[in-house]
Amino acid sequence: MRTTGDIYLWPAAAERKLRMAYQAGLPAYLYGVTGVGKTSLIRHFLEKKEYFYVSALNTKPDDLESEKITAPVIVLDDLYAISDIRLKDAYYQKIQEWMERNDLWVVLISRAPFPAWLLSLRMKYSFVMIGEEDFCLTREQQDEYLERYGLQVSEEQLEKAWAVGRGNPMSLRIFVMENGNLEATMRTVWTYLESHVYDQWDTELQEFFMDISIVKDFTVSLAAMITGNKHVEHMLAQGMETGNFFAKMGEKDGVWRCKDAMRWSMEQRLHKKRSPEQISRLYYNAGLYYEMEGEIAKALEMYKVYDDTDSIFRLLVANARENAAIGNYYELRNYYLELPEDLIRENPVLMMGMSLLQSILMNVDESERWYHELEEYQKRAERSDAREARGRLITLDISLPHRGISGMTELLRAAGVLITDRKVHIPELSVTSNLPSMMNGGKDFCEWSRRDRELAVSLGKIIEFVLGKYGKGLVPLALAESYLEKGQDDYEVMALIQKGRMQAESGGKIEQVFVANGLLCWMYLIRQDLEEALHVMQTFRERCKKEAPKLIANIDTFLCRLHLYRGDTAEILAWLESAPDENREFYILERFRYVTKVRVYLQQGKYEAAYNLLQQLLYYAKEMERTYIRIESTLLLAVTCYKMDRKEWKNLLQEAVSEAESYHFVRILTKEAGLWLPLLKKNREEIHWTDPHFHRQVLEEGKRMAQMYPGYLRTKAEGEVTLSDTARKILRMQAEGDSMNKIAGQLGLAEVTVKYHCRETYRKLGVNGKAAAVNEARKRKLI
Template sequence: MDTKQILERPALYESFERELLNKKAIYISGHTGWGKTTAVLDWLEKTHKSYVYFSAKQEDFFKKINQIADKLIVIDDLHWITQPEEEQLIVSLMTMNADSRFVLVGRSVLPAYLKPFQLTGQLECYNQEFLCFDRSMISDLLALYQLTDPFLPAQIEMATKGYTMGVSLLVNRLAKGEPMSTQTIERTRIDIFDCYDKMLFQHWDSNLQKFLLHMASFDKFTEDMASMVTGKKNVMEIITLALSGGSYLTFIPPHTYSVHPLFHQYLTRKQRLVCSKDFIYATYHNAALYYELEDDIENALKYYQLSDNTEKISELLILNSQRHPGNGHYYETETYYRALPKDTILASPELMSGMCMLCSLCCQPEESEYWFSELEHYGEQLEKQDKNYKFVQGKLCYLKISLPHRGSKHITALLLNVAKTYESGAFRLQEFSVTSNLPSVLNGGKDFCAWVRHDRQIYRLMKKPCELLLGRYGVGIADVALAESLFEKCSSDNLTEVMMLANAGQNAAAFKGTLEMEFAAIGILTRMMLMQNNLPSAYALLDNMRNRAQKEKMKGLVDNIEAVRTKFLLMEGKNDMALLWMREKAPDENEHFHIMKRCRYLTKVRCYLTTGKYINALQLLGRLLDYFKNYDRTYGQLEAGILLAITQYRLGQDGWQKMLDDTLVRCEYYGFIRFAAEEGAALLPLLQKVTLSTSEKYAELILKETRHYALLYPNYQKPKQVLTEPLTDTEKAVLRLLCKGLSNDEIAELMGVTLRTVKFHTGNLYAKMKVKSRTQAIQNAADLL
């Protein structure tokens, strides 16, 4: 059977012809098995072109190319050219032969020395996607083998992803009578790997072979990771060699190298076949050590587990239990905590404390209390002189304060008692973050709404005990908490004291405290900027904070900073940028519901409301409210209650009036205005239609403050317009021209129609869009074009 007939690609050949009419060269890339050379030679023969062919792996290659001046020059195996002087010869050849055209074929992405030709429009690139076998080509191939099952083309395409070698080898097996089955596909995969052995691995430098066997277990790595896994300092030299040898390895800026999935499978199999168990375990251990140093606890645990190192797993889980939930890795390590034998946990106060916190974070308060009681029992068995006694008492005090499910009842008395005991030297308290990476103290690790009604007295009473008890995590806490309380209660014309307190708290946290507390202060300052229509300054503050948090590898803090930033984008009506966050970075509440992600969930609710996904918003709010109620989080209940009323209103449900009224009555009790008013244009229509049970003074104030935000940000959560009757193509064309500022006369002239016709179409437009003017039509056009 004629292979070239089988591999013919007419559309690709036409593209080659078209590009070489105006450009000096084309470059076809793809790793082994994509049919690069076959496609090029078949094209040249089918079009009866006169050409000269060279392979860069020929011994006399450089001697021969210096003697040519043909019109069409094919240079294959370009990946063999690795030395600077060799690269310069190719560049000189292409530059000096002005009338020649070049067809270049190689396994790697476009080499750096050829990029100037691409940048100046002289070279066109074709990667392996252009060589992919589509379903039609697979059908033609099957027909040549007289395989007529109509389902085969789709099955083969799915199994091979159009990879030419895979298609060819699989079809050959089917032609010999093998069924289309999982076993046949697996045998074909082994066939491909055998080809890789003969065509690639056996020809590579021994250093490259050793490097790839070391890194075989990893589909992604960095230079630092490769250096630690291999134990070699000069890995960049080998990585560069691997990059030039084929497109099996791809560089992903700024620091990551990604291995092609099929080639990764090949390397993993190769490693299992030729390497000892000790060798493989050593690579896992070194990778785990790298991830541990990078504070990537999840991956560190993964590879310690693969290396069967249970001692290191316990050690990391113990270290993790000493962190507060905001910067710990409780969710990421849950599987490993729960895999520990019960006796192992009961023998370690650190692990009991870790399990206690983990269960509370996973909304399992009964299990959390079980581990708390076991830790208490453990402490009761110790003598006061025992070196572990103070340690266990410190753990118990920490959990009494910090366990999320215990809420905030009696928190003032508890903090004062613990501070008094702590001051006596009875124990050492582990790190405890009041904010849990949120831009708030009142609504941070604990809910402190109970302090709001007596904030100035609480400020004087709790300032020193909190700063003493919390250490650097408490630096600035009193000023930030009072600033936040006053801000939530004050009107838009009384902000001086809030500003002074927030700045004082920020400065204290920046100099002697933590980024978490500084973020809480910045949360207040940026909301003040929101109130004053100064979002550029707010973004600058948030971006600076994000950069610093990224340098400190504080992912939880970075995630919440981006959620706050997204909320501000929604306020401005910059929905495309906000929805990009929702698609790419927002947590998936349906996969896992993690209470530490509540700030991001609430921003996601606002994204749902903006996109008209009201049922999604309702579902997520239901889960949030259940958590807020069970964990005694008043602030969260009130914020979610406002958003729930807006959701019900937009769904046309009667319950929105009661939900809004009940929520605002509770807000008045605490004096809260700000976070409700910030819903601005989304909340204003509801306030204008409801009679509140609050005092008249409060009702007037909340309406005034909400209107303030609505006027500043009229496009916030603006419902997407859905027409009962769609616009025609002509009406869309007219609307686009309206948006560009053209007059009716100019539109008529441009479209070649009469003025009367344009007015007819604009009239239809206005009716369908339910607007009365050109200005309103332009404002609503974004949803329709």
């Protein structure tokens, strides 16, 4: 890639592969979108060598007689232009002739990946493939390129330039030409593609990609639905030969993705060539496809673009009929909150949905307001409408998160009678909220654990009847969890788990199977068989990829909990990448992931982050009457405060222990014993216990757990990074947007020394560029 004068900035990966091919005498195949620098690289590489260059755009195979090619290198460019079958055959013969010559190095250039009509040659000869990504510059090269052109842009502009172009040479050249104006750069790129690429395509191919540009990713069936084209696979094959403008994201999934530059330019073209009505129809078709596939959020996104209010309303009502674990209440909250209240008051399903949503958002007053609106509707409604409203009220009585379980036994008995007498119909209700727990699932049932055997006998059948398929396996699993928490007989616990799992597998719900597997894993962990626990959950994860993708996030979280006991840093950090950001929003259905994130913060030594998240969890526990989370969070807060040298740690630990003791919850303490037992020993502190048996049980098992898993939540010293004063100064100046040359001048260093410090800083921080280094250093409070 050229900069000023005769200076050439090499795309490192492409140059390395090309040089290797030349030295080994292997044929090279270069491909990438127009303007990526394929031909420029070859011309620069062969600048002082003799070579024969031809373009398929203006050369016929008959003109390429082998004996006339006397140069040691032949370059055939614009291979994508060969579309006629007879020309393909003729070029195939010519290329094969060249490949058989020992005195000739062959270089082929195209916009698209290796074409199918040359595949037999690729199998026979070892081509060195140099793809589009090899031509892109690194973030450092991008900044160096712009610096050499004297372009003064802010760090934010550099970030945006990188986000848009990802080091694409053509985008960078235009960015310089437009003097750092990003919007002008994008317009120019679109114009270039319009005039130099798309106009060379067949009209049908242009229209296909123009219509499909309304989505970023698509399958063959989605593309057919949007465009109405029956020959999608042919269009894709033709498009692949024409240019490298889209890619298949995975062989199994069959998902295709348009590259950003192409999609943006095609969107512009779409709005020029199509009427608003035609465009609206494309979005409607896409929305209908997503709706049929159960991807409600994507469907609503399509309908909203062209304000299809009827489809939006219909979808929101259908979603509100689902229980909170299945419905996308939170994800769709903005759509619900934008609905006119008069419209909501006419529909009992929507009123129930709004009450449930507001409770999920912890807006208790608003939730109760909509509950009372539904009550008023039920009073004035008649027959089927009244029956519908009554069923929705019972659903809310059972499932509203903020109401706890007060009066639940009487409510379930009454609901059972009403359902038996066919006076009401309620949808199936999940009590797990997609979590691996009955006791700490949709609601907190710690109080019921005090009378677990009694309630299992008196309420078991009623619960199974009222909850439908979600009730299968519930009673034995709830008993198993209660017994497990209280440290009762392991063999009885295991027997109940297996009984509950078999019932859930036989006509029940996979969410209950998740609970069974979760309890089984805790048992394996306690019995010092962590490997088996990991195996059970990993095997279940594979099953859920197809059967229950909504469970995957919490399954991964459970796996992270297990990895924490073994100190598997790589797996823990990988999970953290996908963990919800509590600083952006606190979503109560993510509570299992939040309490796991607290543990990861403790393992990483991020005590302030752990402290702040625990405060949110404790507020939630108080507002929503969540006993188990309150005990768990208080225990973790005690450890966090100790790490932060806060004196209240002992009182918090006493509070957690006392409440756990009141329920005889042994395992909530022993699973974390490796955290809190050493604090007592180190500080010679005592905790007050009222039950000697409980005290002895916790200490005996707690010591055993601490010995079994000595690496649990231990802070990793190797994660610490130390930077010299000079390195810090350089990084601060980079954060302010100073160039390498300016930094060298102000610090009295050679520019090569500054670059060395930068490379070392990037290596220590585990990043690849300036912006990432600045962000990481700020996170670590190094600058």
